[in-house]
Amino acid sequence: EAQVTQNPRYLITVTGKKLTVTCSQNMNHEYMSWYRQDPGLGLRQIYYSMNVEVTDKGDVPEGYKVSRKEKRNFPLILESPSPNQTSLYFCASSPRTGTYNEQFFGPGTRLTVL
């Protein structure tokens, strides 16, 4: 089944404890992206990657890191999480081909930083 997977789905952690949220897609998509969703703020892009070893900042990159060593994986790293990073996180991927470059979203990771 074509899909974007994220792990973990739920995570409660404490301030300053490094964490990684994994994202993997099995559709051979070139483009991958991370968003955070907060009530009243919609979906805001954190980082994106056009292809392997190519990453760039989105609208809200502060406090986050990413890497794209393989085409299928795009982990999100929080080196020193803070309570304001409590949010619902989505990974998405998109093919280069096709008229509309539809973005396919993962199921989300709900992160709570205490």
Add this chain to the structure above:
Amino acid sequence: QQQVKQSPQSLIVQKGGISIINCAYENTAFDYFPWYQQFPGKGPALLIAIRPDVSEKKEGRFTISFNKSAKQFSLHIMDSQPGDSATYFCAARGPGAGSYQLTFGKGTKLSVIP
């Protein structure tokens, strides 16, 4: 600077009624306008999309109306059903041809009551 403004924030519609969600954009370089539908606990999924050279697109009960001169577009859901209850996001792709970037509105929570 919010480039895509979406209204209303929430919407309650009786079963069988018409749901209308509006969006306005600022950047004329956007080249594709999708709507995403998100059910609780799930990631957003593409619902319907339109190019700016088309004034209307219909897929089943869902219609996008697009007004290029006013820089506005809207989603109409005819014969709304309880199963349509979800959060809807409008988005705009670009700016520029070949861009993968989507700028999302803040979302509209639709509740269809029996």
